[in-house]
Amino acid sequence: MSDQSIPPSSSPGTVRTLLRILPFVRPFLGRTIVSFVVYVVLVLVQLAVPVVLQWIVDGPLATGDARQIWPAAGLVLALGVAEGLLIMLRRFLVLTPSTHIEASMRNTLYAKLQDLPVAFHDRWQSGQLLSRAMGDLGTIRRWLAFGVILLVGNVVVIVVGFGILFTWSWQLALVFIVASVPMWVVGFRFEHRYSLVSRRAQDQQGDLATTVEESVHGIRVLKAFGRGKHSLEAFLRQAEELRGTELEKARSIAGLWLWLLLIPDTAFALSLLGGVVLAASGQLTVGGLIAFFAAASVLRWPIESIGWLLSMTFETRTAVERLFEVLDEPNPIRDPEHPVTVAEPRGRLVFEHVHFRYQDSPASVPDLLEDITLEVEPGETMALVGLTGSGKTTLTALTTRLYDVTGGRVLIDGVDVRDLTREELRARIAMAFEEATLFSASVRENVLLGRPELDVDSPEGEAVLAEALDIAQAEFVERLPMGADTTIGEEGLSLSGGQRQRIALARAVAARPSVLVLDDPLSALDVDTEARVEAGLRRVLADTTALVVAHRPSTVMLADRVALLEDGRITDVGRHSELLERNPHYRHVISSLDDDRDTEQAPQEVIA
Numbered sequence: 001m002s003d004q005s006i007p008p009s010s011s012p013g014t015v016r017t018l019l020r021i022l023p024f025v026r027p028f029l030g031r032t033i034v035s036f037v038v039y040v041v042l043v044l045v046q047l048a049v050p051v052v053l054q055w056i057v058d059g060p061l062a063t064g065d066a067r068q069i070w071p072a073a074g075l076v077l078a079l080g081v082a083e084g085l086l087i088m089l090r091r092f093l094v095l096t097p098s099t100h101i102e103a104s105m106r107n108t109l110y111a112k113l114q115d116l117p118v119a120f121h122d123r124w125q126s127g128q129l130l131s132r133a134m135g136d137l138g139t140i141r142r143w144l145a146f147g148v149i150l151l152v153g154n155v156v157v158i159v160v161g162f163g164i165l166f167t168w169s170w171q172l173a174l175v176f177i178v179a180s181v182p183m184w185v186v187g188f189r190f191e192h193r194y195s196l197v198s199r200r201a202q203d204q205q206g207d208l209a210t211t212v213e214e215s216v217h218g219i220r221v222l223k224a225f226g227r228g229k230h231s232l233e234a235f236l237r238q239a240e241e242l243r244g245t246e247l248e249k250a251r252s253i254a255g256l257w258l259w260l261l262l263i264p265d266t267a268f269a270l271s272l273l274g275g276v277v278l279a280a281s282g283q284l285t286v287g288g289l290i291a292f293f294a295a296a297s298v299l300r301w302p303i304e305s306i307g308w309l310l311s312m313t314f315e316t317r318t319a320v321e322r323l324f325e326v327l328d329e330p331n332p333i334r335d336p337e338h339p340v341t342v343a344e345p346r347g348r349l350v351f352e353h354v355h356f357r358y359q360d361s362p363a364s365v366p367d368l369l370e371d372i373t374l375e376v377e378p379g380e381t382m383a384l385v386g387l388t389g390s391g392k393t394t395l396t397a398l399t400t401r402l403y404d405v406t407g408g409r410v411l412i413d414g415v416d417v418r419d420l421t422r423e424e425l426r427a428r429i430a431m432a433f434e435e436a437t438l439f440s441a442s443v444r445e446n447v448l449l450g451r452p453e454l455d456v457d458s459p460e461g462e463a464v465l466a467e468a469l470d471i472a473q474a475e476f477v478e479r480l481p482m483g484a485d486t487t488i489g490e491e492g493l494s495l496s497g498g499q500r501q502r503i504a505l506a507r508a509v510a511a512r513p514s515v516l517v518l519d520d521p522l523s524a525l526d527v528d529t530e531a532r533v534e535a536g537l538r539r540v541l542a543d544t545t546a547l548v549v550a551h552r553p554s555t556v557m558l559a560d561r562v563a564l565l566e567d568g569r570i571t572d573v574g575r576h577s578e579l580l581e582r583n584p585h586y587r588h589v590i591s592s593l594d595d596d597r598d599t600e601q602a603p604q605e606v607i608a
């Protein structure tokens, strides 16, 4: 089971949980109530047929008055037509609201996922989120369209129906009701068992979705390492587990069904016995007896349906719980109540006694970043250098609040980044990562992602695009089948690692930020292309502040100054040549970078 599950026993009751979707339902509450009323009227119309029957049997049939038969038959026909029309009306009324409600919940969930910080996404499996956005919301929609209306409607109808039965014969009605009581006991016992197993099944579906997603994503690795069979076996194990849980669910429902069929049948049989005795002793008319059983037959479906409606309701409760586990997730990285704006953006980036530790790191482990103080002046390019795992990527992530500092401050142009709205902050600082993520959209849309104010097809958009592609040396775009309009990303054309990185770099450049944060975005490029990209970047970086994580000596050469990160601390800052001269650890890092990444370039060339 996934980490995200909570045992239903520790969660609030079913009704309270289900009521949480009320804000989404409220705009359609009127229509939902009307469809509920229509359903109750529908079943009451069905219940009216036995009343007419009784009247026919005890009236015209008993007296032999043929003239009254026709109006009675006409009434039964009218009731049948009314029933058909009401069924149509009910379906029409429920379908539109339920799809709207599902869409609005899905939009809210998506917006929440976008808003939640990276730390949340670090913890949650994507399949679990996917299964909530698709499967769970579908379950809620089906319940809103049919489940809740049938459930509440059927309960009302059962109560009214029992009332009618009482007016015909209180003795028979009593027998019928008493004999039905065990059904409610079975229903209550079912709730707890079914909630547990239904939660487990929904979590396992999420885990399975994660496995499918991961293996589709990592298909190359699986094939390259010949792990397809192993991965299939693991998948089958998980699928088998889910099948077992689904079977358990089905068995649980089957057990309930047994009682839900057996009990009304027994109640029926007992009242039939009593009815015959009452009719024989003259305490009940024949018409009354027929009407009683006709009405009891109409009540059979509402009584029997309670079983699956209950299971549907408990499944929906689980779906609602799973939905709100995400929607309730607090977001510590929020916009300030009284945001400040940077009056004159110049691009001065300052880390002031910054501390940081990941949320899940044990208390015994020291902070990952300790007392970082670093000033990057406007227009300056600062390279961050350190051994692998020293915290370079983490430090860059603090600039745009992908994570918040746990101590100290990050300032841009003198303003704490937490005092700006996230929108303003992320307009001031653009990032490019080593792992270039592209979206299923055209090259143009991917590159201009950070310029929402620009019409992508306008001449201005075209100019920004051309300049950014030129700086990133992404001239290959012209040779794509539809140039910059070619769809790339998962649904489009596959690009090489280096091509992807250049598009991502162009995206960061096109955002025209005051500060550019580059986390080793040139790692997949060959030396020649890297040199050309660097020349292009030098033009941009001349008036843009840049913080560049360097994994290659050649990237270090791009920088005005270098900050050396050693075990989470900045231990030296200075020009590359100065550091080489005075800092043995720097020499060690540079030569190890050289060995790791740049075997084709001699160390002397770099140091020179």
Ligand SMILES: Nc1ncnc2c1ncn2[C@@H]1O[C@H](COP(=O)(O)OP(=O)(O)OP(=O)(O)O)[C@@H](O)[C@H]1O
Binding pocket: 122, 358, 368, 386, 387, 388, 389, 390, 391, 392, 393, 394, 395
């Ligand atoms: N999301 C995360 N949650 C918990 N720990 C993390 C997370 N991301 C990174 N770490 C840990 O933080 C440490 C520093 O990682 P970071 O990626 O910042 O180092 P780096 O210097 O950029 O490394 P590299 O040069 O290999 O890219 C590592 O020990 C890593 O395991």
